[in-house]
Amino acid sequence: MIRRAQAADVSAIADLERRVFGSRAWSFRLVAEELAHPAAVVLLDETHDGLAGYVGLRIAADSAEVSTLAVHPDLRRAGIATALLAAGEILVRARGAEHLHLEVAEGNEAARALYRGRGYREVGRRHGYYDRSEDALLMTLDLGATNG
Numbered sequence: 001m002i003r004r005a006q007a008a009d010v011s012a013i014a015d016l017e018r019r020v021f022g023s024r025a026w027s028f029r030l031v032a033e034e035l036a037h038p039a040a041v042v043l044l045d046e047t048h049d050g051l052a053g054y055v056g057l058r059i060a061a062d063s064a065e066v067s068t069l070a071v072h073p074d075l076r077r078a079g080i081a082t083a084l085l086a087a088g089e090i091l092v093r094a095r096g097a098e099h100l101h102l103e104v105a106e107g108n109e110a111a112r113a114l115y116r117g118r119g120y121r122e123v124g125r126r127h128g129y130y131d132r133s134e135d136a137l138l139m140t141l142d143l144g145a146t147n148g
């Protein structure tokens with residue numbers, strides 16, 4: 001089941017953040033601030049009896065961005081990220097966004113394959129973005145062309 005995250009979900013999200021992103025994880029406070037932000041939406045997947053994954057989105061006028069995306073390490077390659085992204089894409093498009101942007105570490109082959117498969121295009125690069133040692137690739141999805 002995919003649903004919108006609420007304040008009561010902050011602990012579970014922050015726990016999974018830490019597990020997935022380690023030292024780069026958003027803290028409990030940052031997760032709480034994100035959930036409270038008027039331009040932010042966080043969607044959760046609870047299909048597997050607990051928090052399986054989440055996607056964070058920010059919507060601003062005619063464009064939106066994916067701020068975070070994570071799936072529990074034991075539950076990968078089961079289509080959870082695909083389902084979360086599909087739901088997020090529908091939601092931001094319904095709110096008027098024409099493009100969905102994101103940043104991904106160049107070495108993150110799993111995420112890059114996921115995004116490519118959904119039609120995201122590489123449109124730019126930020127040198128040394130991650131800990132100054134790894135580039136970030138900027139990717140964009142034209143929401144007029146998404147499959148939902």
Ligand SMILES: CC(C)(COP(=O)(O)OP(=O)(O)OC[C@H]1O[C@@H](n2cnc3c(N)ncnc32)[C@H](O)[C@@H]1OP(=O)(O)O)[C@@H](O)C(=O)NCCC(=O)NCCS
Nearest residue numbers: 069070071076077078079080081082103104110111113114
């Ligand atoms: C990237 C991530 C979100 C993918 O989640 P997931 O639920 O396993 O992804 P899905 O099952 O929806 O995968 C969809 C497609 O993406 C690609 N993909 C996903 N994981 C992959 C991997 N490890 N290697 C290669 N391709 C991969 C495949 O094309 C896959 O389709 P397939 O399983 O039919 O081959 C997950 O690995 C994760 O949480 N990684 C750590 C956090 C992260 O990198 N977040 C993104 C930050 S930009």
